[in-house]
Amino acid sequence: MPGLEDLYREIILDHYRNPRNRGELEVPPAHRVEGFNPLCGDEIVIYLTVDGDTVTDIKIGGQGCSISQSSASMMSAAVKGKTVDEVRELTKSFKSMMSIHEHSLEGEDEPAEPTAESVAKLGDLEALRGVVKFPVRIKCATLSWNTLAQGLDEALAGA
Amino acid sequence: MALTDTPHGGRATDADPLDAAAIAADFPLLGTTSHGRRLVYLDSAATSQKPTAVLDAMDRYYRTINANVHRGVYDIAEQATSAMEAARAKVGRFIGARSTSEVVFTKNATEACNLVVQSWGRANLAEGDVVVLSLMEHHADIVPWHILAAEKGLELRWIGVTDDGHLDLSNLDQLLDGAKALGVTAMSNVLGTITPVADLCAAAHAAGAVTLIDACQYVPHNVTDVAAWDADFVAFSGHKMCGPTGIGVLWGREELLDAMPPFLGGGEMIRDVRTDGFTVNDLPWKFEAGTPPIAEIIGIGAAVDYLEGLGMDAVRAHEVELTTYAMDVLGQRFGDRLTIHGPADPAERGGVLSLAFADLHPHDVAQVLDEHAVCVRAGHHCAKPLMRHLGVSATARASVYVYNTPADIDALADALDATAEFFMV
Numbered sequence: 001m002p003g004l005e006d007l008y009r010e011i012i013l014d015h016y017r018n019p020r021n022r023g024e025l026e027v028p029p030a031h032r033v034e035g036f037n038p039l040c041g042d043e044i045v046i047y048l049t050v051d052g053d054t055v056t057d058i059k060i061g062g063q064g065c066s067i068s069q070s071s072a073s074m075m076s077a078a079v080k081g082k083t084v085d086e087v088r089e090l091t092k093s094f095k096s097m098m099s100i101h102e103h104s105l106e107g108e109d110e111p112a113e114p115t116a117e118s119v120a121k122l123g124d125l126e127a128l129r130g131v132v133k134f135p136v137r138i139k140c141a142t143l144s145w146n147t148l149a150q151g152l153d154e155a156l157a158g159a
Numbered sequence: 160m161a162l163t164d165t166p167h168g169g170r171a172t173d174a175d176p177l178d179a180a181a182i183a184a185d186f187p188l189l190g191t192t193s194h195g196r197r198l199v200y201l202d203s204a205a206t207s208q209k210p211t212a213v214l215d216a217m218d219r220y221y222r223t224i225n226a227n228v229h230r231g232v233y234d235i236a237e238q239a240t241s242a243m244e245a246a247r248a249k250v251g252r253f254i255g256a257r258s259t260s261e262v263v264f265t266k267n268a269t270e271a272c273n274l275v276v277q278s279w280g281r282a283n284l285a286e287g288d289v290v291v292l293s294l295m296e297h298h299a300d301i302v303p304w305h306i307l308a309a310e311k312g313l314e315l316r317w318i319g320v321t322d323d324g325h326l327d328l329s330n331l332d333q334l335l336d337g338a339k340a341l342g343v344t345a346m347s348n349v350l351g352t353i354t355p356v357a358d359l360c361a362a363a364h365a366a367g368a369v370t371l372i373d374a375c376q377y378v379p380h381n382v383t384d385v386a387a388w389d390a391d392f393v394a395f396s397g398h399k400m401c402g403p404t405g406i407g408v409l410w411g412r413e414e415l416l417d418a419m420p421p422f423l424g425g426g427e428m429i430r431d432v433r434t435d436g437f438t439v440n441d442l443p444w445k446f447e448a449g450t451p452p453i454a455e456i457i458g459i460g461a462a463v464d465y466l467e468g469l470g471m472d473a474v475r476a477h478e479v480e481l482t483t484y485a486m487d488v489l490g491q492r493f494g495d496r497l498t499i500h501g502p503a504d505p506a507e508r509g510g511v512l513s514l515a516f517a518d519l520h521p522h523d524v525a526q527v528l529d530e531h532a533v534c535v536r537a538g539h540h541c542a543k544p545l546m547r548h549l550g551v552s553a554t555a556r557a558s559v560y561v562y563n564t565p566a567d568i569d570a571l572a573d574a575l576d577a578t579a580e581f582f583m584v
C-alpha cells in the first residue's frame with residue numbers, strides 16, 4: 001500500500017509553502033483564465049503572457065490543496081520562457097506521467113509508459129509521480145495543467 | 160478497541176441513552192479495517208452505514224419474493240407489492256404523514272427537489288415570480304431552481320447566514336414579500352445548523368409562498384413531524400438514514416400533489432392510455448413512473464424499523480452528547496489551531512463538524528486521516544454559495560451517527576495530531 005511519503009515528497013511541500021510565481025499580471029496584455037476542481041472546490045487563476053510563440057510570463061492565483069498548489073507552482077517555473085510547442089509537449093509528458101486515460105474503456109491498450117527522456121524534461125515535476133497511486137488526487141495535480149492548456153488556446157485564438 | 164479506556168464505554172456521557180459500541184456491532188462494515196487499523200467512519204452526513212437488518216430485508220426480497228409490483232396476481236407478486244406498500248406506510252408514519260398518498264418514492268432527495276420544481280414550479284410560476292432560498296442550501300435545492308429560473312425568468316432571493324452559523328432572519332418578511340416559494344434546509348450539511356422550520360413555514364404561508372423543506376440531514380437524526388412543521392413539500396434520502404442508495408422520498412401536501420402535473424411519464428403512473436392521450440394514476444403512483452426500486456423501498460422500510468427500535472429521541476440525545484464530547488475534546492486538544500464552523504451550542508446543531516485545521520487544506524488533512532483509517536469528507540459538500548460566504552474553498556467534515564463512540568472522536572483527535580506533526584504545523 002502506498003504511504004504518505006509517496007505523495008508528499010519534500011519538494012512538493014516546499015513548493016506548497018513557498019509557491020513560485022504567485023500573483024497577478026495586468027490584463028491585457030496578459031490573458032486570465034480560471035479553472036475549478038468540481039470535486040473539491042479548488043480554484044486556480046492563471047495569468048499568461050504569450051509573446052509571439054513564447055510564454056514570457058505567468059502568474060498563479062487561487063486556492064487549493066498542497067498537491068494542486070505545488071503542481072501549479074512547479075508548472076509555472078517549468079513553462080516560463082518556453083515556446084508554446086515546448087509547453088504543449090511538457091503538458092503531454094506530465095499528463096502521461098499522471099496516466100491520464102480516463103476516456104479509454106478498452107483495457108487492452110494502456111497508454112505507452114512515459115519515456116525516460118520526457119520524464120527528464122519534467123525536472124522537479126517528477127516528484128508528483130506518486131500522486132498516481134492516489135487516484136482521487138490526480139485531478140488536483142492536473143487542474144493547473146488543464147487550465148493552462150485552455151489559457152494557451154484562448155490567448156492564441158485572441159491574438 | 161480502546162472503548163474501556165473511556166469512563167462511559169460506548170456512551171459519550173452518563174446522559175447518553177445509546178450504547179453506540181453495541182449498536183456498531185449491527186453494522187458489518189464497521190467491523191472491518193483500513194490500512195491495518197479499525198475503520199473509524201465519520202462521514203455519515205455523506206451516507207450512513209447499513210445495519211444487517213436492512214441488508215437482510217433486501218436480500219430476503221430478492222431471494223424469496225422477487226416479482227414486479229402492482230401487476231401479477233400470483234402469490235409472490237402480491238407479497239412483493241404488499242411489502243413495498245407496507246414500507247411506504249412505515250416511512251409515512253415515521254415523518255408524521257397523514258396518508259400514504261402523500262409519500263412519493265424517488266431516486267434520492269435530489270430527484271425529489273427536481274420533481275417539485277419541474278412539476279409544481281413549472282405549473283405555478285411565471286416570469287418575474289420570486290423564489291426565496293437560503294445560502295445554506297445544498298446544490299440539490301439550488302440548481303433545479305436555477306434551471307427553472309433561467310427558463311421562466313424567475314427572481315431568486317437569498318436568506319443570509321449570521322456569523323454564529325444561523326439563518327439571518329432579520330429581513331425575512333422583506334425577502335418573502337411577494338414570494339411564491341421558499342426552499343430551505345432543515346439542517347445544514349456543512350454547519351450542522353438546525354433551522355426553525357415551523358417558523359419559516361408560518362412566515363412563508365403568511366406571505367402566500369409554498370415551502371420545500373430539504374430534510375435530508377434532519378430526518379435521519381431527529382423526530383420529524385411534517386404536520387407540526389406545516390410544510391408543503393419535504394425531501395430526504397434513504398441512504399443517509401441506514402437505508403440503501405437509490406431511494407429517496409418526497410412528502411407533499413395531498414391537495415398540492417393532486418393538482419400537480421406528472422413529472423416523468425410511463426408505466427405505473429397512468430390509469431389509461433389512448434392514442435390521443437392519457438389519464439394519470441392516483442397518488443402517490445402518479446409520480447412513480449416505471450418499475451420502482453422495490454428492494455430499496457423495502458430497505459428504507461427496514462431502516463425505519465431499525466431507527467424506531469433505537470428511538471429517534473434517543474438518536475438525537477446521543478448525537479447531542481457525542482457532539483458535545485467532540486467539541487470539548489477538539490477544543491481542549493487543539494485550541495486556536497482548530498475552527499469548527501457553525502453554531503457553538505450542540506443543542507442548536509446536528510453532529511456535523513466542519514473543520515478548519517491550522518492553515519492546512521482539507522484535502523491534505525483528510526489524506527493523513529485516511530492513513531489512520533479515519534474517514535472524513537473533504538470538499539465543498541455541494542454547498543458552494545455557503546463556502547463562498549464562509550470564505551473557504553472547502554472544509555474537512557466529520558459527522559457522527561448512532562454507531563459512533565467517544566473512541567471514534569479520540570481517534571479523530573489522535574489522527575489530527577499526527578497530521579499536524581506530518582505537516583509540521
Ligand SMILES: Cc1ncc(COP(=O)(O)O)c(C=O)c1O
Nearest residue numbers: 267268269297299348375376396
Ligand atoms: C442537505 C442535503 N440536501 C440534499 C442532499 C442530496 O442528497 P442525495 O445526493 O441523496 O440526493 C444532501 C446529501 O448530500 C444533503 O446533505
